[in-house]
Amino acid sequence: MRRRGFIAGLGAAAASAAAWPLAALAQQPALPVVGLISGGALDNNTSNLAAYRAGLGETGYVEGQNLAVEYHWLEGQFDRLPLLVADLVRRRVAVIATPAGVAAALAAKAATATIPIVFGVNDNPVRLGLVASLARPGGNLTGMNFFAQEVVSKRFGLLHELVPKANRVAVLINPGNLVASETALREVQDAARAIGVPIDILKASTMGEIEASFATMAREKVEALFVSGDSYLHSRGAQISTLANSHGIATSFAERALVAAGGLMAYGADIADMWRQVGLYTGQIIKGAKPTDLPVVQSTRFEFVINLQTARALGIDVPATLLATADQVIE
Numbered sequence: 001m002r003r004r005g006f007i008a009g010l011g012a013a014a015a016s017a018a019a020w021p022l023a024a025l026a027q028q029p030a031l032p033v034v035g036l037i038s039g040g041a042l043d044n045n046t047s048n049l050a051a052y053r054a055g056l057g058e059t060g061y062v063e064g065q066n067l068a069v070e071y072h073w074l075e076g077q078f079d080r081l082p083l084l085v086a087d088l089v090r091r092r093v094a095v096i097a098t099p100a101g102v103a104a105a106l107a108a109k110a111a112t113a114t115i116p117i118v119f120g121v122n123d124n125p126v127r128l129g130l131v132a133s134l135a136r137p138g139g140n141l142t143g144m145n146f147f148a149q150e151v152v153s154k155r156f157g158l159l160h161e162l163v164p165k166a167n168r169v170a171v172l173i174n175p176g177n178l179v180a181s182e183t184a185l186r187e188v189q190d191a192a193r194a195i196g197v198p199i200d201i202l203k204a205s206t207m208g209e210i211e212a213s214f215a216t217m218a219r220e221k222v223e224a225l226f227v228s229g230d231s232y233l234h235s236r237g238a239q240i241s242t243l244a245n246s247h248g249i250a251t252s253f254a255e256r257a258l259v260a261a262g263g264l265m266a267y268g269a270d271i272a273d274m275w276r277q278v279g280l281y282t283g284q285i286i287k288g289a290k291p292t293d294l295p296v297v298q299s300t301r302f303e304f305v306i307n308l309q310t311a312r313a314l315g316i317d318v319p320a321t322l323l324a325t326a327d328q329v330i331e
Contacts, residue, residue, distance in 0.1 A: 031066060031067055031068040032067055032068070032094035032095075032286050033068045033069075033070060033091075033093045033094055034067065034068070034069045034070070034093060034094060034095045034096075034097055034282055034286075035070050035072065035088040035093040035095070035096050035097070036052070036069055036070065036071050036072065036096075036097040036098075036099070037072045037074065037081075037084065037085075037096070037097070037098050037101060037104040037108075038071075038072070038073055038074065038098075038099060038100060038101060038104075038231060039074045039075075039076065039078060039100065039101050039103065039104065039177060039230070039231030039232050039235075040073065040074070040075065040076075040100070040231040040232060040234060040235035041073050041075045041235040042071065042073050044234065044235040044237065044257075045073075045235075047257065047272055048099070048100075048271060048272055048275040049275070050272075051272040051273065051275040051276040051279070052097075052099065052275040052276065052278060052279040053279060054276055054279065055275070055276040055277060055278065055279025055280035055281075055282070055283065056279040056280075056282060056283045057279075057283075058279075058280050058283065059280060059282075059283025059284055059286075059287060060283065060287075061282075061283045061286065067283075067286070070088075070093070072084055074104075074231075074232070075232065075235065076174065076176060076177075076205055076206070076231075076232030076235070076236075077176075078103050078176045078177055078232075079176070081103060081104060081107040082107060082111075085104075085107045085108050085110075085111045085112075086111055088108075088111075088115075089111045089112045089115060092115065093115065094115075094116075094285075094286055095115070095116045095117070095118060095282050095285055095286060096108045096112075096115055096116070096117045096118070097117075097118045097119075097278055097279075097282050098117065098118070098119045098120065098143075098278075099119070099120035099274060099275045099278045100120050100121075100122070100146075100231045100271065100274070100275075101119070101120070101121070101231060102121045102122065102123060102128065102177070102179050102180045103177050103178070103179060103180065104119075105117065105119035105121055105125075105128075105130055105141070105143070106128065106129075106130070106179065108141075109129075109130060109139075109140075109141055112140070113139065113140055114140060115140065116140050116141075116285045116290075116291050117140055117141040117142075117143075117291070118141075118142060118143045118278050118281045118282050118285065118291070119141060119142075119143035119144070119278070120143055120144045120146060120274045120275065120277070120278050121143065121144075121145055121146070122145075122146055122147065122180065122229050122254075123145070123179075123180065123183050124145060125141075125143070125145055125296055128179070131296055134295060134296040134298070135295050135296075136292065136295070137291055137292050137294070137295070137296060138292055139291065139292060140291050140292075141291055142281060142291040142292070142294040142295070142296055143277075143278060143281060143296060143297070144274050144277045144278060144281075144296065144297045144298070144299065145296060145297070145298050145299065146268075146269035146270075146271065146274045146299040147268075147269055147298070147299050147302075151254075151267060151268055151269070151302065152184065152187035152188050152191055152229075153187065153190065153191040153194070154267060155226070155252055155254065155267040155268065156188055156191035156192060156195070156226060156252070157191065157195065158252070158265060158267050158304065158322070159224055159226060159250065159252040159265065160195055160197060161319065161322060162250060162264065162265060162306075162311075162316060162318065162319075162322065163223060163224045163250045163316060165223075166197070166223035166224040166250065167198075167223065168198065168200060168220060168221060168222045168223055168224075169192065169197055169198070169199050169200070169222070169223070169224045169225070169226060170199065170200045170201075170202050170213075170217050170220075170222045170224070170225045170226070170249075171184075171185065171188050171199050171200070171201050171202065171225075171226045171228065172202050172203075172204060172210075172213060172225060172226070172227050172228060172233060172240070173185055173201065173202070173203055173204075173228045173230065173233075174203070174204065174205050174228065174230040174232050174233050175203045175205055176205035176232070177205075177230050177231070177232065180228070180229070180230055181228060181230065184228035184229060184230070185201065185228070188226060188228070199226075200216075200217075200220060200222060202216060202217070204233070205232065207236065207239065210233075210236055210239060210240060210243070211243065214243045214244070214247060214249075217247060217249060218247050222249060223248075223249060223250065224249060224250040224251075224252070225240075225244055225249050225250065225251045225252070226252045227240060227251060227252065227253050227254070227258075228254075229254035229255075229268065234253065234254070234255055234258060237253060237255075237257070237258035237261050237263065238258075238261045238262065240258075240263075241258065241261050241262035241263045241310075242262060244263075244264075245262060245310060245313060245314065248314055248315075249314075250264045250265075250314055250316060251263045251264045251265070252264065252265050252266070252267070253265070253266040253268075254266060254267070254268035254269075255268060255271050256268075256271075256303050256305045256328065257271075259305045259306070259307045259310075259330060260307075260330060262307065262310055263307060263310065264306070264307055264310045264311060264314065264316070265304075265305065265306050265307070266303070266304070266305045267302070267303070267304045267305075268302065268303065269299035269301065269302055269303075270299065270301040270302070270303060273299070273301055274299065277297050281294055303327045303328065304325060304326050304327050304328075305326060305327060305328045305329075305330065306318060306322065306323065306326045306328075306329050306330070307330040308323075308329050308330060308331050309330065309331060310330075
């Protein structure tokens with residue numbers, strides 16, 4: 001009897017010890033959750049994601065330790081936004097982050113007036129109706145404006161300097177990202193009109209439509225392509241560059257990474273820095289800061305990048321003046 005009692009006591013003690021970790025785990029507070037939405041794809045945003053995490057780290061947050069991040073990569077499927085944002089609002093995430101996404105920022109703003117939203121947008125957020133002013137956002141949104149639309153004129157001008165003899169220039173936009181596409185189209189039409197270059201507008205929101213656009217360009221003998229600053233089209237940068245190079249078409253992008261993937265040139269803001277800023281503001285808000293007290297940051301770092309190897313393959317002689325002003329020349 002004594003032996004059985006001793007064994008029973010050991011069993012009870014073991015069960016009690018096993019229960020301790022579970023009990024302690026149950027008492028731990030849940031980690032704050034960030035819902036991050038991007039119009040692009042994960043495999044094209046690895047460096048941007050590292051920058052976002054670096055921004056979080058500046059405020060003391062490390063994903064998986066004291067913060068949870070849910071990533072939602074739309075891959076151009078912007079029709080998913082209403083249900084996706086509604087789900088994040090229903091679950092009351094701590095912050096909704098929308099780097100590089102006008103459509104996502106607008107959808108989030110329409111869905112909630114209480115959950116903080118940190119955006120990265122390529123157009124004026126006051127004009128978009130996201131904030132009351134840059135200095136005092138005045139609501140539950142703040143973030144960064146990286147001026148992709150405002151630099152369209154200069155980017156188009158640089159493309160024209162690289163291929164001055166191009167008689168036909170195509171502009172590729174994503175009709176699925178309506179607000180950003182309309183703004184980009186308006187800006188590039190103004191830039192083309194000022195230079196006196198005719199443009200052809202092509203639309204693509206899937207891989208198949210991108211291929212069809214190049215078939216059209218080949219038939220129309222297009223010599224240069226201006227790709228709008230859309231997150232999905234940029235996520236297809238490798239596909240676009242490969243097709244363009246095979247058809248002898250010069251390309252202009254808004255992000256440096258796409259020149260490294262084979263594009264001819266890029267001019268635009270430092271996108272990784274924008275992701276870092278979105279991460280920084282995300283962490284500050286989780287710590288207790290209010291979006292209305294965090295002014296909208298504006299990009300001050302712009303990059304002009306030329307892929308000299310692509311230029312040679314296309315038979316383009318890059319003017320020495322452009323090589324001298326480029327921030328980076330990829331040999």
